[in-house]
Amino acid sequence: MRNRATPFLINGDFAKFWFGLTFSEIGARGISLVFPLLAVLTLDASPSEVGYLNAAQFAPALIVPLLAGVWLDRRPRRPSLLLVHFGSMATLLAVAALLAAGNPMLGLFYAAAFVIGMFNAINGVSTQAYLPALVSQPQLVTANSRAQMTYAMVQVAAPGLGGILTGVLGGTRAVVFFLLCYAAAGCCVLAIRTRETLDPLPDKRGTFSLIREGMAFIARSPVLRVLTLQGTWINLFDQMVLTLWLLFALSDFGFSSGLFGIVMAVSGLGAIVGSMVARAVGDRLGNRRTIITGVAAGSVLLLAIPLVSGATWLAVAVSVLAFFGYSFGHTLANVFVVSTRQVITPNNLLGRVTATYRFAAFGAIPIGAALGGLAGEWFGLRTALVIGICLLNLGWVLSAVLLPADLDRLSRPAAAR
Known part of the structure; x- marks a missing residue:
């Protein structure tokens, strides 16, 4: 039911979800610019190398969502969001540590970009699959409007924020800022009290059979x-x-x-x-x-x-x-x-x-x-x-x-x- 005291936030658990989504999107959008900037500024990366780095960030979207869909229909979606947020945080923590040690490598940025891209691909499916568990069906348009507002605002502001932080604070501190965004997102999801109810899937069916079922629907x-x-x-x-x-x-x-x-x-x-x-x-x-x-x-x-x-x-x-x-x-x-x-x-x-x-x-x-x-x-x-x-x-x-x-x-x- 909609919370009359806070109609804009719909209910308490949706508010936590929405704040977590905002923090995670800031982290994802911001770091997507910081990685190429650092590759150029610290390693003098060529245009083709920057192109490969950007490709590494989006390549998981070609494979991961289908597998994630099967995974998420077999179990609650909330743990997958925790994996995404804290996994991204841990990945950026490793990047920040290597940058602070003065040992950046282009391969490091490739690997980190791919891992973050993989988590982002899971997050895109998890977010949309989990949202209906937090609000009633009549509130879905309002809830999705709030989510789209986050995507819109972050799309405008976060890349510029990544560039500004890299220039003002330096690469290591910029990475730390965005890993803290992921940490905040994870804490928001941890605070959600609503628990999902899922219809169990037969374990006998294989992954590709389950993928085909989603496509067939x-x-x-x-x-x-x-x-x-x-x-x-x-x-x-x-x-x-x-x-x-x-x-x-x-x-x-x-x-x-x-x-x-x-x-x-x-x-x-x-x-x-x-x-x-x-x-x-x-x-x-x-x-x-x-x-x-x-x-x-x-x-x-x-x-x-x-x-x-x-x-x-x-x-x-x-x-x-x-x-x-x-x-x-x-x-x-x-x-x-x-x-x-x-x-x-x-x-x-x-x-x-x-x-x-x-x-x-x-x-x-x-x-x-x-x-x-x-x-x-x-x-x-x-x-x-x-x-x-x-x-x-x-x-x-x-x-x-x-x-x-x-x-x-x-x-x-x-x-x-």
């Missing part, structure tokens, strides 16, 4: 099937656009790296606004139309960017407006995509269904990045950007056509107060 569900295809499509061409946008902004618009960062930070505030108004928009439009509207808002305004030329102030204004709409729309849609998936999926399948969705959607990200780079070389940046944005817009058109008309009926508990 999505394949049989018209709603989940379309939402998974939509998420994969959007991430594929979203990453293509973002890869081209960085190059286009620096070359055609003439943005400095600092100006580019400011534009994206200001634009990122749209995600915070989207998470705050999701409840009200959903009440007015319903889940299905909110998802379609959010994806459309996150795509249509981007069409203005390759049409701009001339004064820098105009390019900045159009870019901020377009990416504000981008971050607002996609955050708004994500609140209802996640809530719908949580409502219509049985608890004993939620880990595997979440893992399958993230495997498909997140697995498209590195493909989209490579596709963007190749398209930029083949067609030129402006033409490739137009192609990418048009394909991204096709995603919401397909969603509008393919999303079942009865989505609101199926996910009504998530939209109810």
